[in-house]
Amino acid sequence: MNAVRQTTIGDSITLSGVGVHSGKDARLSIAPAHPDTGIVFYRSDSSQSVRACRSAVRGGDLATVLRDESGPAVSTVEHLLACFAGLGIDNAHVELDGPEVPILDGSAEGFVSAVDEVGIVETDSARRYLKVLKPVRIETATGFGELSPYDYGCRLEVEIDFDHAAIGRQRYAATLSPDVFRKELARARTFGFVSDVERLWQAGYALGASPDNTICLTEDGIVNTTGLRYADEFVRHKALDAVGDLAISGLPLMGRFRSYRGGHKLNFAVIEALLSDRSAYEIVEARLPSRRSLRDVSGAITVAVPAYAPEL
Template sequence: MKLSRQTTLRSRATVTGVGVHSGLTVNLTIGPTSVDAGFVFVRTGLDGADREVQAVAESVTATEFATVLGDRDGSLVSTAEHVLAALRGMGVDNAMIEIDGPEVPIMDGSAAAFVAAIDQAGIVTQPASRRFIQVLKPVQAAIGDSFGELRPYAAGFRAEVEIDFANPVIGRQSYMLDLSPERFRREVARARTFGCMSDVARLWSAGFALGASFENSVVFDEERLLNPEGLRYADECVRHKVLDVVGDLALAGLPLLGAYRSVRGGHKLNHAVLTTMLADRSAWRVVEAEAARRSRAYAEAGSGTVGGMVAAYGPDVS
C-alpha cells in the first residue's frame, strides 16, 4: 500500500453484536466510499429515510459514558469510538459505516472484531493524495484533575496516556504508542473496555451498561480482577484508553500529525482538546502527503532518527 494515497475498503463486511449501554442487538456494516469522504455513519432502521452523520467533532452530542454522534434532529449513533479507532488505526481514510441500531456493538469490548472486518473487506488505495491535520503549536484543556494536550510531532501520530484510578487493582498505568497499523493491531486493538463493580449501580440508574457482561468488559472489585480468563495485557486498562484516544481523535476528520498526551482522561477530555485545537486556526493546518513526508524528513535529520515515512493517523471508562 502506498502511504501517500488515500485508502478505502475493497468490499463490505458485517459484524453483529449488542450495545454495551443499550443492550440491543445491532448489525454494523463497513464498506467503501469516495475520495475525501472521511468516515460516514448511515443510520438505518429508522422511520422514513436513512440518516447520515459525518464522524467529525462537530457531530458529537455527548461524551459522558461514550462518544455519541448526531445531527440537529438528535443523537444517531452511540459508542462510535471503537470502530473509528479500528479504521484510523488500520490506515483507512474513507469508509461508510451502516448501522441499524442506536449503538455500535461492543463485541468483546475491544476493536479486534472491527479489525477482523477490515481484514475481511480489504484495503485499497484511491487516486488522491492523503491529507493530514498537522499540529502547529501546543493546545491544552483541563477538566477537573484531568489534563490533555496536543503538540507538534512531525513523525506521525503519538499517543501518551496515563491513568490513575483510586481502585488499587488498576492504580496508575501509562503507555506510549507511535501509531501504525502494525502497532495498533499488535498493541492496543485487543484491549477491552473496563470498569469497577462499584460503578455498576450508578450506570444502571443512568440507563447505561445494560448490555455489559464478562464477555465484553474487564471488571474489577476493590481487591481483584473478576474475569476468570484474566487480562490480555498486564496493562490492558491503559492500552484501552489509548484505543479510545485513537477513536476519539479520528473525529478530527483527517489523520493527525501530532502528539497527544492525556492524564486521567476520557472521552470528554479527548473531545475538549480536539475542539480547542480545531477552534484555533493558528494551531493547525492541512497538509498533503508530500508535505508531511518533507516535515518528517526534516524532523528525522534534526533528531537522529532513521527509517522511512510512518503513516500518521489520525469512558470516561469505556
C-alpha cells in the first residue's frame, strides 16, 4: 500500500482541450479538498455537483458518465479518475465548464504531469481501503471480470483479444503503485477503429476523435504516424480504464482485479457485485504512525473498522 494518510493536490490546476465525444472545447480546474470529500465534479454551467461513486454511474462501454438523480451529466471521467487512483489522490474538487472532461492526448499523462507540477499533499486523516474478502465474478458472452482477495494493494491482471493484426491477444499484470502508474499506464492512449467512425458519429460519439488523441486503426494497421508508445499499448490502456472505473467504488481497493475482454460496463458490474454483497468486503483503516512525509512511508498497517453501507 502506498500511504497511510489521505491526500489531496498541493494547488489548483487548470487544463483545457476537446471533448472526444462532444467535439466541443472543454475546460476543467482541479482544486484541493478536505479529507473525506472524495472526488467531486462540479458543473459551472449549472451550479450542480456529483460525487464519483457507485450510485452516480450512468455509462456504457464508450465512456464513464456520472450523474445524480437531479443534476446534469459529467462524461468521460475515466482517465482523470485513473490519474487520481493511480497516484493515490483521495480528495479533489473538479470544476467543468461543460458536460465532458477534455480528452487531452487520449491518455492520463496530461493529468499526471499537471499533478506533478503542484505536488500531492498528505493530510492528518487516516486513509481507508476497500478490502475484498471473497471472490465476485461477472461473466458475459465473450469475457469476464472478477475481484478476489489480495492483501498487498490493488493487483491488476487485464487481458484483451481483438481480431486485428496490430492488437491480437495481449495481457498486462502489475500491482498498482504511483510509480507503476506513471511509468507503465499513464501514457497509454485510447484506441478506435476507423470502420466504426460513421456509426459512432451517427450515435453522437467520437465527434472530437482524431489521431491527436486516439490510436486510429484501419483494417490492417494504424493511422498514427508516431506509432505506439508501448508495444502492448492497447491492453495497457484497458488497464488504465480499469483503474479509473474501479475508483467508482469510492475507496482505494485492496484486492485482485482480473478481466478478459472487458470494458467500462463490465468493470462497473464487478464493482456493483462486490458492493451488493456485504460479506464480500470490509473497510480497513490505516493505522497512523508518527507524522512523516509521503516518501518516508514504506507501508501501511491496517486494522478493521465497522463496514459502511454499500453506498460508500
